Amino acid sequence: MSSKALDYENLNENVKKCQYAVRGELYLRASELQKEGKKIIFTNVGNPHALGQKPLTFPRQVIALCQAPFLLDDPNVGLIFPADAIARAKQFLGMTSGGLGAYSDSRGIPGVRKEVAEFIERRDGYPSDPELIFLTDGASKGVMQILNSIIRGPSDGILVPVPQYPLYSASIQLLGGSLVPYYLEETANWGLDINDLRQSVAQARYKGITVRAMVIINPGNPTGQCLSVANLKQIIQFCHQENLVLLGDEVYQQNIYQDERPFISARKVLLDMGLPLSKEVQLVSFHTVSKGYWGECGQRGGYFEMTNIPPKAVEEIYKVASISLSPNVPGQIFMGLMVNPPKPGDISYDQYVRESKGILESLRRRAHMMTDGFNSCRNVVCNFTEGAMYSFPQIRLPPRAIETANKLGKAADVFYCLRLLEATGISTVPGSGFGQKEGVFHLRTTILPAEEDMPAIMESFKKFNDEFMEKYEDHKGYSRM
């Protein structure tokens, strides 16, 4: 019998080539260990509720009522739902035709897109057009949709930061394009040097690649830095000169843990720069309900907003969205709630503020605990997590550790992270999954474990790391592990 279409050797090569480390070897091994009964701390993915974060009450009340609209007529509904949640559910149901069980327009419910546009206007100080906002099943799906519109073949290049969130490398591989890396500078707090960017583009062109778009992740994933206005201006200027679409991954815009560099959207900076740039630079910005202090990952809600994309191209993106009929409607409602939460004076306002502040302040404390913990370890250095949800320490692996890893046929950081997992149950992602400079090693962990568990986790990490270093540093002739 000859081999078949869905045998491994006959699969689409782009499918086989793509890599997604966040759920790669480490995650699979962790899942195995968990099945065997080992306690695993999953810090491989920014999934707050999986680590015990409680959902915000108000949005869950609203969505529960939207899912069970017959409750709205129940005389007892007021006993377990506040009046503003009931009112909001009625309002959302009024925006749909057929409730949560009906497909919406493929761009999302018009009323929710209007709420998103109003949020963007409040945030940036410039009006936003709901017709240029598409709701999506989480931000990842939006990124893939846009990359799919841009990438025509292997000679189309997308500038992606290194280290990067591997959604970008995986999607570009899957779509058959070329990733053009630009390096973030660890010693400059993961800043971006425009001269390096120029060099990356020049090198790509030399290889025959047309660079068509540039990705920024702000706040950074896995690197945690917040981009300054000055840096954003340079980037936008660069995109204008080089005729690149700017893709702004801004999913962590609520997750800021310092006051010096607040989040500023690429769109605001672009519009502040005025003509001709404000009318010429093409920008697509992404957001989600999975991050922020919401962390509603499982609901798969998100949006992208397009700036300076001509109507004929928007129509094509709409057409492709329509093949999947519509993003999930409950996720759309979450997006509407996230951009338009309870206001002062609303019954649920105080509780909403208390819950969200509680989460955000705890995340800020955890960001410090983690950075400080890593920096107290032998051969580990770590920039502070200014924003997002991750810590990305550099692990200075001794040559003997690297050799041992090589003998096992593993990247040195994969080897380190596997040992860490087996010893402590902490499931991280090796830096090689995000990209890093040759010979430099990292790991990514979320800052999401419960605050009360953090000291024990960092202690357990330190114990493992320091023993590991002890074992593999050259002056030691014996083995302790």
Place this chain on the structure above:
Amino acid sequence: MSSKALDYENLNENVKKCQYAVRGELYLRASELQKEGKKIIFTNVGNPHALGQKPLTFPRQVIALCQAPFLLDDPNVGLIFPADAIARAKQFLGMTSGGLGAYSDSRGIPGVRKEVAEFIERRDGYPSDPELIFLTDGASKGVMQILNSIIRGPSDGILVPVPQYPLYSASIQLLGGSLVPYYLEETANWGLDINDLRQSVAQARYKGITVRAMVIINPGNPTGQCLSVANLKQIIQFCHQENLVLLGDEVYQQNIYQDERPFISARKVLLDMGLPLSKEVQLVSFHTVSKGYWGECGQRGGYFEMTNIPPKAVEEIYKVASISLSPNVPGQIFMGLMVNPPKPGDISYDQYVRESKGILESLRRRAHMMTDGFNSCRNVVCNFTEGAMYSFPQIRLPPRAIETANKLGKAADVFYCLRLLEATGISTVPGSGFGQKEGVFHLRTTILPAEEDMPAIMESFKKFNDEFMEKYEDHKGYSRM
């Protein structure tokens, strides 16, 4: 300024080429008319709740409780939720780690996949492996995932029925493969002739295309036929001989409106055929919560099950699924509820049966009303809707109507459907969106308008159609429209 990456002329050609008529010209015009205040009857897409179908109560109670888990501790919860819904919600929450706000495994929640496997075993009489079941955001996403794994380039062909649901043509175009049509025979109740299939494959090979997979839609969309066991056996034999993966779109398996030909899954027929076929033919079957008597389109829940796909290929499909992190979790719960609804003796059983039987019986009556209505019209002939949700009448357009359409630069059926829309508000999809034989014209409408509205809709259709025919038939020298 040179043109930019997201200008129309620079977009990915596959994006520009793909067509999706279900939300194409007719839908866009209908949306415009609706904005202008015209009453539109949207029968372009199988979206039952949008046309007034009420959601089943029990699943909505369960999902509301899963979304608001804090209600489970509320002493008043029993006043508005039945005990079995409360128990079921607790059970589902126990299957997740972190509730509905956490990403699940990228294949879906293991506990739900187990429920799906048990459902398949009850249905087919053969055990099913949860590891070979992936939950998806609706069936469409699953179809795209599998096609993406199969299609390597323009010389890879997929056999697709004509008429077909345009998800297939659109996805194949988007993924850069080749659609290889095989025609369903309208005069034989949309049956499929194996000799025609052979010819389609031979013709494709002659053009240098490697045919790799075959799509069947059973019950048929837009054609409504149910495949017989004999026909399914022939198809499976054919896939075996020609080394094709069989893709079984079985999303309408609950929607059956006659008793002669009940739904039988491709998997059951395959396994009944025994060795060697039962171990050699690769099959992927698709299902969804959007159809059946559930019609929960907006929730985007679905699954695919793989048969005879080797583990290394399953791993690759898993890896690609993981890039999108996880299907939406509420949609997964709906899938679990659909395959494992209340049982005799449960508090909610009677209500569940009453509601679902009510929907299904009304759909059966509507299927008859629509077929009979169409067949009473001048120049219209229509096969009975044995299953699914659509009526696909043939409209025998007079030569003068075809000429008029040509002059306007429109396909003749698009012209007819546009006139129908403007005259009556009935929004249909022209047959050309699904494919049809040269010179033969159809339209697709759902059978979903409310039963009480059906007589008026069919009357309004008949009036329009008969006047249209009157106007364009050759013996008439004057114009009445």
